[in-house]
Every structure is written in C-alpha cells, then in structure tokens.
Amino acid sequence: MNKKDLAELKKHFFPEDDLLVVEKVFSTFIDSEKTQRFRTVRTFAEIPQEEMSVLYTTLEKVLKGTLGKGLIEYPFPNETYEEDQPQNLLWELLQKGLTDEEQMDKFVAHITEKMVYTLPYALFVAQCTYTVFEKNKFGEKNKYDAREFHFLVGAVCPVESRVDGLIYDEDENNIIRKTKFDRVVADAPTDGFLFPTFTGRGPDVNHVMYFTKKPKDPNVSIIEDVLGCQFILSAEEEKETFRAVLDKAVGEELNLNVIASVNEKIQDYAKTFANEPEPPVVSDIFVRDVLLDSGVSQECAEEAQKLYQEATEGNYFMASNLTDSKTTLSSEGITVNISGDPTDRITTREIDGRRFLMISLDNQEVTVNGFQMKIQ
Template sequence: MYDIPGKSSDKISMEDASNEVYHGLLCSICPVTLSKPALSYFANEGVIANRIRDWIVGMPMHGFLFPAFTDRTTDIHAALYFSKKNDALNESFINEIIGVNPPMSSVMQKETFEAVLYDVLRDELTMPVMSALSSNMLDLIAENSQNPEPLVLTKNDMVKLISKSGVSDEAVESYEKSADADIEVLADNVVDTKKFEVKTPGITVKTDTDSIEKLETRVIDGFKYLLVPIEDDVEVNGMPVKA
C-alpha cells in the first residue's frame, strides 16, 4: 500500500494531500537453501558445538507487481515483471501467471538485431559502416538521455540510422522491405555505450565510444590493415614506451 502524495498546480509535492492510495500485489520467487554446516559457541552450556542449520531465503530470482504504478497512479492494464538475469526470463511463469507472451530478453534482442542486420546488409557491413552506425546510435541515445523512458528503436528508426551510415539506397530499401526487420529493441541492449570492440584472429582492439572515428581501415600493398592513431602517451603491458 502506498499513499500517493498530492501535487499542487506548480508541481510541488504535498505529503498531507493524498488523492489516491495505491494497492498492489508484490510476488517474489526466491530460492531456499540450507545453511552451511558450522560451529557455534553456546554461552549457556559454555561449549562449542555444531550450529543448527537453517533454511535461508535467498534474493528473488523472479517476481511481479500488479497492478503497475504508472505516472503516479494505479495502472490495472499493466504489470511489472522482474528477473534477476536478463537472459533467463521464466517464459512459463510469464505465460501462466501474468497471462501475456514474454518479451525478448536483452540477450535475445541483441542476437536478433545483429542477425537481421547481417542478413539484410551483409554485403555492405564494412568497418566504416559499423563505426558510423554505432556512432549514430550513440548520438540518438545521448539525445534521449533526459527522457525517463528507455529509447526504443523501431524499424523506421533503424532505416533512418542505416541511411546515415554509408550504405547504398538499395541496402536501405532492402532493410525497409524486410519482414524480419519488423522488431522493436531497446537501444541500450543492442549497442555498447562504453566501448567499441574490433576483433580479428589473434587481435582484439577496444576503444572508448568517443574514439570510434579514430579507427580506420586501409589497404596497403594489397593487405588490409586496421589503423590506430598513436598519440604522445603509449604503454605496452603497462610500461611506457616510445612510439
């Protein structure tokens, strides 16, 4: 139960002017485990002996809140679902208890997004295109940073993003016509906001997202190279060296 504070016309909260009391059902599914064997000191007997093992309730693995609390009021048309692991949604629990089809987990969103992107734009997914696409997505996330709601990327959003990332008009049209691209994903689930990583057999290059544009690919004497600009400070395994 939550006594929702009222708000005046100038948006100032008034704790003693409640207009509504929120009532919700909170359900948590927690693992129960037997405590580990241990010794304990029993003061009354003055002895050290085996401690009585207890059943311990662990942190929740799954749970839900109904009805949801949206825009400071009761929302009987929604429920909040919790999973300790983003990639381990309990589909049967969601189906049978909440009564809806489970959403894609963050891992599934990323895998599906990457599969669609690769299938549709395979021939044009170059290093410069992926660098530009990542930068454009990060810019969009930054623009949405003041919004309390997470940024959701729709098919139309992706069409606009890839069209600005250096692919051909034909590739943009192919993505627009692809039925597999009719998905919605959270931007934070499909792009790393902290680092940009490039891998090739035996070599991994990581950089801050602010430095994506510094990486460059070039063909030299018939061989493809990934170029990394070197500034004044260079370290090898933590040891300062001369470039």
Template sequence: MNKKEVLEIRKQFTPANCAITRICGCYVDHEKNKKMESRDAFLSLPEEEAFKYFDIFKKTMSGTMGRNMLNMEFPLDSEMPGGTQEFLLKLRDSKLEDDELLEEFYDKIIESYIYEENYYIVLIHAMYDIPGKSSDGIEMFDASDNVYEYLLCSICPVALSKPGLCYNAEDNRIQDRIRDWIVDKPDKGFLFPAFTDRNMDIHGVLYYTKKSEDLQEQMIETVLGAKLPMSADTQKETFQMLIEDTLGEEGDYEMVRNIHETLNEMIEEHKEEPEPLALDQTDMKKIFEKSGVPNENMESFDKNFEETAGEKASLLASNITEARKFNIETPDVIIKVNPERMDLVETRVVDGRQCLVIAVDDHIEVNGVNVRTLKSGKAGSSGGTEEPAEIENFQEI
C-alpha cells in the same frame, strides 16, 4: 511504468513510508513440496525482520527498465471472466486474507516456475495514498485523491550457507559453524497492477527478472497471462541480424561503428528522460540512413526489419548497444575500445591484407608494463638520447 514511477513505489519500502498491510509466504523445497506457509500483518513483524523484507522488495523493483524490469500488458483473453487478470484482482481485493486464493496462487507458481532448488515465495498487499503534485513537481500529501492498492510478489532462492568455522563467545573457542538455509535476493517477481502515470493500471503488470535471458515464459503465461515482450538478449540478437541482413557483404567496420555511434548519441540526448528510448521500424531506418548505409542496401530494410523483429516491434536502445564499451573480436584477439574514442581504430589494407589499425599517440602497456618507458630506460642506460620508436599496431582480420 517508467523509472520515476518505479522509484516512487520503492520509496514506500522504509519504516517511515511503509504502506504494506499484510505479508504472506510459502517455502518450497526442491521437490516442489510446500514446507512452510505464513500469514502476518506486516507491521507486527520484528523490526530487523521487516528491514530484511524491505531489501527484498526494493530488489524486486530494481535494475534496468526493459532488461530487468519489463512492462507487460494483458491480452484481451486474459481480461475476460475467468482469466488471469480477474484472479489477480480477486487476490488483491481479498487483501491476502482468503486462504483458498492464496493456495491457488502458490500452486500456479509451483507448477510453472522452473527451479531445481529450494525457494521462498513472498507476497505482500499494500495501499499507497498517492500524494498530489504541484505544477513544479512538489508532492502535496494533503491533496491526495487516489489510493493505489497493489500486490508485490518476490520469488527468492533459498540456499544452504557455506561451511566454515566460527567463534563461540560462550565457550571462547573456534568451532564448526552451523549451516543455515539463507533466503537470497529475488530471482523473479512482479507488481500488479502497474503504476502508470502515477495511477493504478489494471491492464498492465511490471515483471522483474534477475537474469534478462531467463524470463520463465511458462510462469508468465500461467500466473500472469500477460503478453510476453522480447527479452533484452533477443533484442540485441535481432539488431545484429538486422545489421548483417541490411549491409550484406558490403558491411565493414566503419559502417557498423557509425551505427553504434549514432545510437550512443541518441541515448546520451535521451538520458534525462524517465522513459527508456524505444526505436520502432521508422526510427531504426533513420539511424541506418544517418549512419551512411548506401541507398541500395536500404531498399531491403523494411523487409528485413519485419522478418527479424516483427512489423510493429520496437527495440530499446539500451538493449541493442552498450554505451560503456565497444568490442572488436577476431577468432584469436579481442580489442576493447572506449566508445568515445572509436575513431582511434580504422581499417586499412597493409601488404595486401585487410587490417585494423590502432593509432598510438600516448603509450602502450603490455601485461601492465609501459612499453615506451621500458625503451626509454634502455636508451638512457647506454648513454644515448635515442627517442622511443613510433609503434604501429596492425591486427589482421
């Protein structure tokens, strides 16, 4: 799925477009006991309650593709009779009216989801009448040929509200507030089947994780049985290892900067595309070559890539570089640079020591104090016309 397809499904979570037929829930305590279960026709819920659920469902389909929302495919064994895909299809086709299947589904999550506090499992069934689209992209609601029938699951932490005081209008006084168990935004969730090329794809599932580094591998294997992708954090670490292994001792600031600049240029060129920019071994090799990595270092690139990422792996550009910031770190100093002005920092040998040199053409602030303004004020108070001294910043590395 791409971001346009995700947005198309998200648009259903409003009163006007609602395609949800049924909602089921299971409240689980910190000891993994089922404390409450519910089954309702979604349209029978009170309006205010329905709006709260819409917020949960929208959040389950939000974030960055490849980081918070992950496309997963079912391996062949999961699609065999008795596999996880067959179970999910049965659950969907039951329209959540089979109590035995629901109990089995809850048990799978409770068995494999690692969470030490209370949580609420929400599961909905929906049927979306997919509108056709004209050649210019306009939706034609009277030209629909397909119905997308799906499940959306959200797993939400439930925490006790914070203690505090509140105003009692009946008694006209301030009193201790009653603490309630509050259902928070989802931590994990999934959409099945996937909505690929604006149609149902029973071979895929869209998985949501609030924290990119916490995928809950055991739950993915038990509940979905889908092929686990490389997490965003692992992709970034893999990319960093690839740079270090390829450049070796010859790696310097300028070369690493060039690689990130090339990546950012590609991201900028690709930003209007619905699909995230994925880079395979060939793509990554071209980036290194374009960034000026010496030919002798590139001789070992293919081997390094296969050892660190895998022979057929691909990395999402948005996961391995950050277009909004560029950090330079030493044990004692962190320098944050606007990615568009990485040229302001260069390396230079000063008094026999390797240093970072930062060009200063405008002004410097130290803890909010404009250094040049301060110097100008001092010059003026003595009646002189001395210009502020030029300042050079050298950071040893």
C-alpha cells in the same frame, strides 16, 4: 508505467515513509519437490524490526530494475481475467488483502505448478498502500486531495543449504565440524512482480510489471505461465536480433565506419530523449534513415527497414538496448576494446600481401598484463 511513475514509488519504498505502507507480508517456502513446507501471513506490526528491514531490502530490489531491461511491463491477455486465471488470481489476492485461505491455496498451487525453478525458493508477497496526493499544473501537492493506491509486490528468492565446515561450539568449548546445515534465503530476488502497475499515478489492473535479476536470461515460465502474459524479447535478444537484421540486409556494405556511425547515432538519440516519460524506441523509419546517413545504399537501407519491421512486428526495440558503450574487435584469439569513436583510431592496411589492423596511440605508453611499457 513510465520512469517517472516508477521513481515515485521507489522514492517512498522504505520503512519510515508515511505515505507508502507495507500492511501485510505473505511468506512461503517451496522445496525442490514443489511442496509447500511453510506459509504465513503477518501484519507489519507482527514482524520484528530486524526482519522487516531485510524484507524491505528484498522487496525494494524488485522495483530497482531498469525499465525495458530488468523491469518489463506486460499487458494481460483478455482471457487471464477469467476465474482462476493469472490476472484474476492476483486481483482476488489484492481485493481480499491476503486473508482468504482458499484464495491463498489457489495462488500457491498456481505458482508451484507453473513456475520452473531449479532450487528451493521462498516467495514473499507484500500488500502495500501508497497515499497519492493530487498535484496541480505546477507539480505542487494538494494535501486536501488524496487517494489510495493498493498494490502487491512479489519476490522469488532462492534458498540454498549451507554447511560452513568447522565452527566453535560454546557448549563443548571446542572447534568441531558443523553437522547441521542452514537453509539460507537470499535477500536478492531472482524474479518478482508488481501488480497492478502504477500508471499515470494510478492503478492499471490490465498490466503487470515483471522483474528479473538477469535481463539476459529471464524466467519465461513466470512471464507466460505464472503471469499469463506473452513473452517479449530480452534486452540482449533485442540487440542480437538488430545485429542479425543489419548483417543480413547491409551485407558487404557493413564496415567499421557504418557500425560506428549507427551505434553513435542511436546513442545520441537515446541520450536526447533519456528524460522523457517513455523510453525512446527505434522505429523502422529511423533504422532506414540512420543507415542512409551512415553511407549505406538506398537498397540496403530499405531492406533493413523491411526486415526490422518484420522482426519487431511493430513492437519496436528500445534504443538503449541496441548500442554498445565500447567497440570490440575480435579475430582468431585477439580481442581489442576501444571506448569512444573507433573510426579515427583504427585503420586497415595490406603490407606484403598480409592484412593488418592499425591502432593509433595518443602516447607511447601502453599497459601489457599490468606492466607499463613504451612503444618505440
């Protein structure tokens, strides 16, 4: 599933759309003891408009992540299609249209047993149908040639108990302390999924899309235990692994000029291919060549290529995950952030045996704790 496929689904995911319809919504509340307290399946027509609007907002957020960061596509291992295994459970839910009580029991039991979650939560699963019109070579739709893409969108939303303190009580005509608490379902899901994926404008039942609100801290239990997939590194972990490879391989040759050059070259590469259907990835050969172009020795560049290949096992990291929009320099309580190329603004110098980091200024004015001042 690429950016173009995802954009097509997102474009049509709103209540008034004629081509993408939410047919049914399954809702359940699981308490902190992993007990199911409530469950219902309703058709679109049964849900009040105000509530449906909130549900659409919640489910839509599952599709709004960035591919490779908040949205990651996972292949199902072969064994997950066996009976009562994750892929099979999702497939049966989809085929039976959220109507089979026994199947729903299995699905909820699987979720509550396998998922690690610190708060009570609400789980929403929507059964959706998108009418896909075929397109000619010019990208024009053929209104006489269409097929249906049936899919599930799931969202896990935390539920928090809220006591708002003092309230105005109309019956007593007085301001009193609120004694009852509300269990408020967050409209922003922490996790979610799309099954099957929409690949090449059609279903791919052998892949599932996982959504996380926190790309730096995904819920691995959902990926591995609920969905049955093999976890891959998050965007932040890819960056940290890449840094570790360069640090180990390049060593003393890793200076400000090299760091800035590598960052700039990967950024340029990511921008050049940003509109391609598949997000650009950084190969081991690319790592070697970028380091050589940045002035690193042949020996260190080839060592980095080797270590990177071993770290990724051929599943190369996304270019957009490996770069920084600004350069941050830190040392003993001092942090300096610099946008753009830092090499023409920063120099190091030794004066009277002390080392200094020199920053050139385009003008005399600087801001210190919000105050404007001039450097004489």
